Amino acid sequence: MSLEVSSLYFSYAKNSRLILDDVSFSVGEGDLLAVLGPNGVGKSTMFRCILGFLPHYQGNIHLNGRNIRTMDHREIAKYIAYIPQSTYPVFNYTVLDVVLMGLTNRVNLLASPNQNHIDEAYAAMKSLGIAHLRDAGYGEISGGERQLALIARALVQKAKILIMDEPTANLDYGNQFRVMCRISDLAREGYSIILSTHNPDHAFLYANRTLMIYGGRVIADGTPEEVLDASLIKDVYGVDVHIEDYQYGSRRHKLCIPIDGGVGK
Known part of the structure; x- marks a missing residue:
């Protein structure tokens, strides 16, 4: 199962600012794509376009090579499932x-x-x-x-493609860990997963791909180790961090550590 988004543009009203500006990416079987970016940059809007809830976009979205404009909501739901934030x-x-x-x-x-x-x-x-x-x-x-x-x-x-909008929002540390471990298991079972998160460590620990969106545009796309560096985090979030290599036993990964509280000067 594959999903390909090509040159996606979207605004909520004619002549208003672009919420999504030439967004392109793809996911394949077993991918866990972590979508990062500050609030208001278009992550949830992008999800709603992919799900068919906002059809008045420019560009193309293909499921297994088929344009979703030719599919109704019920048919899209055979391939894509949406998992919102947990609410009461x-x-x-x-x-x-x-x-x-x-x-x-x-x-x-x-x-x-x-x-x-x-x-x-x-x-x-x-x-x-x-x-x-x-x-x-x-x-x-x-x-x-x-x-x-x-x-x-x-x-x-x-559905074999799962779209998750901040699945660990409002969860305590233990529940964040348990939920992310289960999500990672699903990717290993062959599900294609796209999730938004505000935590770079989620990308380092669990994702094999990272998409950074800023100002409605994709400014980084690749493995977390390749694209998530201190300079990018500072540019996007306005905080100073150090990206540390960490190894425990046979497992090695990176961690994002704020410097002096992380507040840029």
């Missing part, structure tokens, strides 16, 4: 019910899930370590568990 629900559905909502592109609107569907949902929950929460209220579990439930919902959708 209005209705306290069970976790199983939330996961079963991933069937909307596969089951008739008025139909009820059958036992096979329930088994699929349970298997997805089990693969993410939340099977024991099957009958728990979605509003009564932790933020990290809610995020894993949303990922399980995406797995039930059977």
